Amino acid sequence: MKLSGKVAVVTGAAQGLGRGFTEAMLQQGAKVALLDIKVLDGRKTTKELASQHGQDKVLFLPCDVTDKGQMESAFQQVLRHFGQLDVVVNNAGVSEHGNWEMVLDVNLRSVIHGTLLGLDHMSREKGGAGGLIINIASMAGLLPMFHGPVYAATKHGVVGLSRSYGTPFHFALTGVRVCAMCPTMADTPIQPPRVASTPEEQLKADAHWAYVDNQGGLLQVSEVVDGFLQLVADDSKNGAVMRITKQKGVDYQPYGGGGQGVPYASRNTRSKL
Numbered sequence: 001m002k003l004s005g006k007v008a009v010v011t012g013a014a015q016g017l018g019r020g021f022t023e024a025m026l027q028q029g030a031k032v033a034l035l036d037i038k039v040l041d042g043r044k045t046t047k048e049l050a051s052q053h054g055q056d057k058v059l060f061l062p063c064d065v066t067d068k069g070q071m072e073s074a075f076q077q078v079l080r081h082f083g084q085l086d087v088v089v090n091n092a093g094v095s096e097h098g099n100w101e102m103v104l105d106v107n108l109r110s111v112i113h114g115t116l117l118g119l120d121h122m123s124r125e126k127g128g129a130g131g132l133i134i135n136i137a138s139m140a141g142l143l144p145m146f147h148g149p150v151y152a153a154t155k156h157g158v159v160g161l162s163r164s165y166g167t168p169f170h171f172a173l174t175g176v177r178v179c180a181m182c183p184t185m186a187d188t189p190i191q192p193p194r195v196a197s198t199p200e201e202q203l204k205a206d207a208h209w210a211y212v213d214n215q216g217g218l219l220q221v222s223e224v225v226d227g228f229l230q231l232v233a234d235d236s237k238n239g240a241v242m243r244i245t246k247q248k249g250v251d252y253q254p255y256g257g258g259g260q261g262v263p264y265a266s267r268n269t270r271s272k273l
């Protein structure tokens with residue numbers, strides 16, 4: 001997809017990878033709606049990007065992605081404001097912490113909802129023009145994460161969701177490509193501090209940072225963004241799972257047969273909003 005003139009929604013765009021994806025799409029001529037629960041940070045980021053790219057190219061919408069009503073309203077505001085929708089980046093996410101249901105809500109349930117909203121607004125079978133959905137998973141979506149089992153479960157779910165909606169069956173109906181990105185540790189505020197507040201958390205932090213250091217350090221946001229732009233541009237990639245690691249750079253998770261997907265015999269195979 002060429003991004004010039006296109007309209008994108010990015011969740012969790014106030015900082016980190018989401019801000020990186022947003023800036024990259026603006027630089028390629030897209031207009032971007034930034035959704036984030038952090039209102040002050042979101043407004044600050046949007047103001048900075050507006051000064052670089054033009055006020056008409058950005059729109060900030062305060063939005064808690066776990067609130068279905070806020071998400072539906074945000075997508076409707078994007079359509080009203082920009083008149084179209086071509087790209088959805090379900091990026092908002094949180095790392096593992098005590099509240100496992102919140103991790104599930106943000107990292108998986110909201111990504112499912114954002115995917116369904118994107119399909120609802122872009123799918124050709126619903127009068128849309130087709131488009132692209134990129135769901136931000138993680139290498140924890142492909143590997144076990146002993147200090148983050150719930151986090152890993154959500155990211156495995158994002159991979160499965162993206163591969164399933166990224167089958168030829170759905171593309172024939174929707175004209176919407178759906179892919180997942182699986183970066184390893186990247187230099188954003190999601191990273192835990194090296195010095196924790198409790199001995200138990202310090203043990204986890206030491207294990208985390210020992211792994212990061214052993215893997216060659218953190219990815220830079222720019223490295224993840226480069227992969228993102230490659231995925232956006234490559235219209236042959238549907239249902240693809242992009243990996244970004246320090247060892248191998250950008251590559252794709254290899255899968256054997258079955259890439260066409262398996263029909264699931266149920267009364268209603270198609271999820272509803």
Ligand SMILES: NC(=O)C1=CN([C@@H]2O[C@H](COP(=O)(O)OP(=O)(O)OC[C@H]3O[C@@H](n4cnc5c(N)ncnc54)[C@H](O)[C@@H]3O)[C@@H](O)[C@H]2O)C=CC1
Nearest residue numbers: 012016017036037064065091092093138185186188189190
């Ligand atoms: N940084 C890393 O090491 C990696 C990050 N990821 C994934 O990349 C995505 C972005 O993460 P980062 O930029 O690193 O983290 P980050 O913490 O810097 O940014 C996450 C953004 O999501 C927003 N957010 C969180 N909960 C929200 C909610 N309920 N509603 C709306 N916005 C919400 C935050 O306010 C923040 O702006 C996440 O899905 C994360 O799991 C994947 C692999 C590696």
Ligand SMILES: CCCCCC(=O)CC\C=C/C=C/C=C/[C@@H](O)[C@@H](O)CCCC(=O)O
Nearest residue numbers: 095138139140183184185190191192215245
């Ligand atoms: C706790 C902070 C938030 C977590 C953010 C993440 O999602 C971090 C990424 C999670 C796991 C990373 C695994 C990294 C694996 C690679 O470094 C490499 O070891 C994998 C090689 C796989 C292969 O070659 O098949």
